[in-house]
Amino acid sequence: MARKVSRRGGNIVTIHDVARHVGVSPMTVSRVINGEKNVREETRKKVAEAIEALNYSPNMAARSLASQDSSRIALIYSNPSMSFLSELLLGILHQSSQSGCQLIIESCEGPEGVADVLDKLKSLGVDGVVLPPPLSDSTRVAKALREMGLPFVGVATSRPSPDAASVSIDDFKAAFAMTQRLIALGHRRIGFIKGHPNSYYSQLRHEGYIAALTKAGLTPEDKLVGQGYFTYRSGFDAAESLLMRDERPTALFASNDDMAAGAVASAHRLGLDVPKDVTIVGFDDTSMASSVWPELTTVRQPISDMASLGLKMLLEQIRTRRSGQPYAPVHEIRDFAIIERQSSSPPGEDATD
Amino acid sequence: MARKVSRRGGNIVTIHDVARHVGVSPMTVSRVINGEKNVREETRKKVAEAIEALNYSPNMAARSLASQDSSRIALIYSNPSMSFLSELLLGILHQSSQSGCQLIIESCEGPEGVADVLDKLKSLGVDGVVLPPPLSDSTRVAKALREMGLPFVGVATSRPSPDAASVSIDDFKAAFAMTQRLIALGHRRIGFIKGHPNSYYSQLRHEGYIAALTKAGLTPEDKLVGQGYFTYRSGFDAAESLLMRDERPTALFASNDDMAAGAVASAHRLGLDVPKDVTIVGFDDTSMASSVWPELTTVRQPISDMASLGLKMLLEQIRTRRSGQPYAPVHEIRDFAIIERQSSSPPGEDATD
DNA sequence: CTGAAAGCGCTTACAG
């Protein structure tokens, strides 16, 4: 019975092998695999055991060909932080290998780049798009996608498109929580370094900072707030002017890790110890946060999980649409976490013990 | 003729549509797509035009199902730099979406982790493995894979397994070239920060530095060499002791970017300007190099290309093996590039103009 | 140089 060996040398276990092993039809095995309900419990169990015993694993190609469910998903990105991107990719890949969808990655530089990439996606027959920041916040991109009739999901968006799915954290709440933590440590003069002005989540983080200060009975002061642009250099510069004030802040909250790292460098250059002389905290928990020294206390976004969930939601959306049912966009909010590392301590003390 | 609409709502262009459009058989179209030679030039051209006109793009699932060529490729990694990983992933993804192979990503922590992951790969029916550093340098992992009979490729290996494929740069030559560049700038007292002692490429880079010095008639001095461990902190510490010497080096060559970034921070803390007082250069061109300020002059490895090529080679290897032909492992060497940024200049001058 | 037939491993749509 050299059935499997006809074309190929190997001996892959197929759904037929499992079926024969149990004494049922391939159809029943298929049902078990896909978790359909109308299978007798006893049958299901026997099939499951056979699957285990034969070490069967479904052929994704066959499955997606047969079910016509082979979604081509594009991930388009433009100029994100590399470490952000890598976490995102990890999550996406994890999910895509499970879902058996085909992934296409495209980078688009500049505003014209986006149009070109969108054209390309169309001709590639893409079924859906994953959008990381800053694209996920672009109303222009959202509009274009909508006009193309292409489903999409925004990952880590601060301004989710109302008619598209999204996964994000609550930037306001996260900045609020981090500021509260700083206050709980005993800090009263807390500086803030804003991100790029055209980014909405930068604004949300700033507002979270203000709100926490206010709630604690502290007065937010403009002179304790510096303008950054999410870059190391901008964090360096902003921190420098903040730290050279007569009444130096005892803590600095930079609204991303690159700026926080720049702020640490600036403090060092001024002869200040971190965290002994000044506590410096970041936001995002990118690899930068744990690369520099001292390692940065920061707010962690579970990027990888968010990306994985985002892709899953997108796939469901595509399936729903295909079946002709109406689709109600889902906006998921994931939990953030405050990660304490060596760059923070009570004012005037050293956290590294 | 509602053929395509039978099961699905859409109207995907298939090989049959193209065939009908041209007036040939699907087989001929298939041949054109796969670049087979036995097709008349005229026919080929007409088919190519139809493909263009109909905007046809082959269905990967069908293709890999029919050709039995659907390879499951695993990428296993352990503790690499995130920015390295993201470049690698980009390259791998680019290639895998073109080749239509299924990608599985597994992280393995620690030496036991590797064994577990390998077990998992086996039960998953993986056809080949991509190995980034430091796994790509592990003789243990190579041996285990060999015993499992699983083809693999090492990406950015300094010590390629003789019987497995690999893609790398010439670390010795790259370090040699960077050191020569420093000498050409006018530096004579050039310090070096070594990487982790158990890493072979760290050693190669050190040897390249020594060789360039020697070739230029300079005497390599042990006291100009510091021991690092590839981390920011270790670069910081090593640079500190190097820069506090009486005869301070005018340039520091750190054998990766994280250490170079740490060295810059250390210089700043000592009140030294980079590059005016000391030139500091790195190696790898990870995102760290362009995140910090001043941005780092460094050696670029084309990670993404290397990964993409590596996967391609692996796929070829699998195909060759399947056809029963003998496989001769290929070791590809890619070109590196010296990237000049703001952290280097002639001694005593400022490069940022 | 070109094509008709059979098959890849799975699922959909029907029957029972």
Place this chain on the structure above:
DNA sequence: CTGAAAGCGCTTACAG
């Protein structure tokens, strides 16, 4: 609750 048939879009292995 279970199964026989047909088909997903492509390629392999033969013929001519």
